[in-house]
Amino acid sequence: MYSEKVLDHFQNPRNVGEIENPDGVGQAGNPKCGDIMKIYLRVENDIITDIKFKTFGCASAIASSSMATELVKGKTVEEAWNLTNRAVAEALDGLPPVKMHCSILAEEAIHAAINNYRRNKGLPVWEEESHEELLHHHAHHHG
Amino acid sequence: MSRQVYLDYAATSFTSPEVVSAMMPYFTEAFGNPSSIYSFSDRNRKAIAEARQKTAEVIGASADEIFFTSGGTEADNWALKGAAERNRTKGNRIITTRIEHHAVLHTAEYLAKNGFDVVFLDVDPEGRVRMEDLKKAVNDRTILVSVVFANNEIGTIQPVSAIGAFCRENGILFHTDAVQAAAHIPIDVKAMNIDLLSMAAHKFYGPKGVGALYIRKGVRIDNFMHGGGQEKGRRATTENVAGIVGMGRAIELASGRMKEASARITRLRDMLVDGIMKSVPHTKLNGAPSGERLPNNANFSFIGIEGETLLLDLDRAGIYGSTGSACSSGSLDPSHVLMAIGLSHELAHGSLRLTLGEETTEDDIKYVLETLPGIVERRRAMSPLWEDYLKSL
Numbered sequence: 001m002y003s004e005k006v007l008d009h010f011q012n013p014r015n016v017g018e019i020e021n022p023d024g025v026g027q028a029g030n031p032k033c034g035d036i037m038k039i040y041l042r043v044e045n046d047i048i049t050d051i052k053f054k055t056f057g058c059a060s061a062i063a064s065s066s067m068a069t070e071l072v073k074g075k076t077v078e079e080a081w082n083l084t085n086r087a088v089a090e091a092l093d094g095l096p097p098v099k100m101h102c103s104i105l106a107e108e109a110i111h112a113a114i115n116n117y118r119r120n121k122g123l124p125v126w127e128e129e130s131h132e133e134l135l136h137h138h139a140h141h142h143g
Numbered sequence: 144m145s146r147q148v149y150l151d152y153a154a155t156s157f158t159s160p161e162v163v164s165a166m167m168p169y170f171t172e173a174f175g176n177p178s179s180i181y182s183f184s185d186r187n188r189k190a191i192a193e194a195r196q197k198t199a200e201v202i203g204a205s206a207d208e209i210f211f212t213s214g215g216t217e218a219d220n221w222a223l224k225g226a227a228e229r230n231r232t233k234g235n236r237i238i239t240t241r242i243e244h245h246a247v248l249h250t251a252e253y254l255a256k257n258g259f260d261v262v263f264l265d266v267d268p269e270g271r272v273r274m275e276d277l278k279k280a281v282n283d284r285t286i287l288v289s290v291v292f293a294n295n296e297i298g299t300i301q302p303v304s305a306i307g308a309f310c311r312e313n314g315i316l317f318h319t320d321a322v323q324a325a326a327h328i329p330i331d332v333k334a335m336n337i338d339l340l341s342m343a344a345h346k347f348y349g350p351k352g353v354g355a356l357y358i359r360k361g362v363r364i365d366n367f368m369h370g371g372g373q374e375k376g377r378r379a380t381t382e383n384v385a386g387i388v389g390m391g392r393a394i395e396l397a398s399g400r401m402k403e404a405s406a407r408i409t410r411l412r413d414m415l416v417d418g419i420m421k422s423v424p425h426t427k428l429n430g431a432p433s434g435e436r437l438p439n440n441a442n443f444s445f446i447g448i449e450g451e452t453l454l455l456d457l458d459r460a461g462i463y464g465s466t467g468s469a470c471s472s473g474s475l476d477p478s479h480v481l482m483a484i485g486l487s488h489e490l491a492h493g494s495l496r497l498t499l500g501e502e503t504t505e506d507d508i509k510y511v512l513e514t515l516p517g518i519v520e521r522r523r524a525m526s527p528l529w530e531d532y533l534k535s536l
Contacts, residue, residue, distance in 0.1 A: 007455075010452075010455065011459070013525065016524075016525045017525075027527065031487070031488050031489040031492070031528065032488045033488075034449055034468055034477065034488070034492035035449070036527050036528060037527070038527040053525075054525050054526060054527040054530060055525060055526070055527065056447065056448065056449055056489075056526040056527055056528040056529070057449050057452070058449055058451035058452055058468070059451055059452060059455050061449075062452065062525070
């Protein structure tokens with residue numbers, strides 16, 4: 001059912017944990033759907049120098065969190081913002097169709113953490129693009 | 144080979160070697176169609192009659208009240224649709240519960256879409272139907288009550304005798320899905336006033352693809368499978384002779400050792416439950432206490448972790464269980480049974496069902512007790528819900 005990469009990131013997740021006094025924190029998901037991701041950011045000179053996550057969810061949720069943190073670590077905040085759920089899923093060699101929402105959660109959690117960082121810095125927040133095509137099934141949960 | 148511990152007997156059991164050897168001749172030398180009148184088919188007819196007799200005995204029925212089917216799902220479909228259609232002129236209310244297996248639940252929903260007035264009863268927090276709720280739901284248009292004998296997820300045994308007595312007094316047909324209970328705990332269809340009862344062979348070490356519906360003598364329900372005159376004209380299709388023989392042999396073996404097996408399995412299950420409740424704090428046991436649930440069923444919710452994660456970690460350790468989490472089912476909603484007993488979404492997503500069986504040993508249980516706490520601890524450490532939960536204490 002899962003690719004080897006998904007299983008690897010599920011069994012040995014990278015960047016698990018918390019950051020004390022983070023520059024940004026964001027959360028996405030809902031216990032109703034069975035997955036919640038929380039992302040902590042350390043930003044220095046507009047570069048994400050450290051990132052940690054905690055995730056409640058299935059294997060693909062944990063693997064998506066792990067992969068997403070790897071993909072944005074060392075990137076600029078804007079580059080991190082532009083990380084798409086599709087890129088996370090592709091880096092994991094794909095997710096089963098019913099699990100695609102897990103990769104969206106990773107993207108949403110990172111966006112939430114970045115906007116929290118921007119708010120802390122007194123910067124205007126960036127606008128989230130919607131994922132209606134994938135979330136129609138999910139919409140009543142995420143509202 | 145690394146250790147393998149199969150704890151999903153409620154999903155299915157292996158077919159016991161004695162059952163397989165009883166079945167074998169009916170694939171090869173004794174292949175005759177039981178409907179053919181020549182003597183070559185006598186052996187097959189006799190084998191089916193014996194299997195019918197054995198199946199009947201285990202539930203206190205007579206042989207002519209047993210109709211073989213393709214399994215539990217067909218028996219449930221036949222019972223509900225057949226009883227509903229047959230009694231359409233008498234009334235249209237059907238009463239069932241929120242904790243039925245999908246074979247009953249989805250059939251009842253189908254009937255509701257087709258003009259029947261279906262009531263789904265709530266259950267108490269241990270998963271038991273309350274008699275007062277049933278009595279309140281009954282009206283003079285009620286034709287059928289269907290309540291699972293013992294639930295497949297949480298194992299709670301229902302007050303079947305009380306429900307049966309009430310239905311009989313009120314002239315309402317009573318069906319019970321006994322797929323998890325038959326040949327595991329004592330059933331007496333006469334004493335319990337059961338009119339229709341479903342069972343499946345692969346839950347008691349028989350083959351997959353065969354089951355039975357008990358239809359009490361005198362009870363008429365519409366046919367489900369139309370065709371030839373098999374099963375006294377009530378269920379068409381050439382008999383699955385080997386399967387039926389296997390079911391007969393399996394139920395005979397299972398009933399012969401029911402008392403001893405249920406005592407042994409209850410002891411191991413209690414050891415598992417006590418061990419987990421002790422070594423994994425902040426865990427909920429779902430379902431009823433020992434003695435009021437199926438001997439082989441344990442169902443837990445671990446606060447802060449999700450069931451699929453748990454299953455995959457256990458799988459790596461060679462332990463096979465199941466979960467009511469949505470993630471394992473491909474839908475986004477967790478188990479309807481766990482929601483019906485009032486669990487929060489988080490707890491329903493964090494459930495683990497372990498069901499024991501004939502080959503489960505004390506060493507297996509010890510292995511689970513050594514393995515599971517570490518897995519739970521590791522996954523909790525990376526869960527934001529667990530973090531929130533600890534803060535809320």
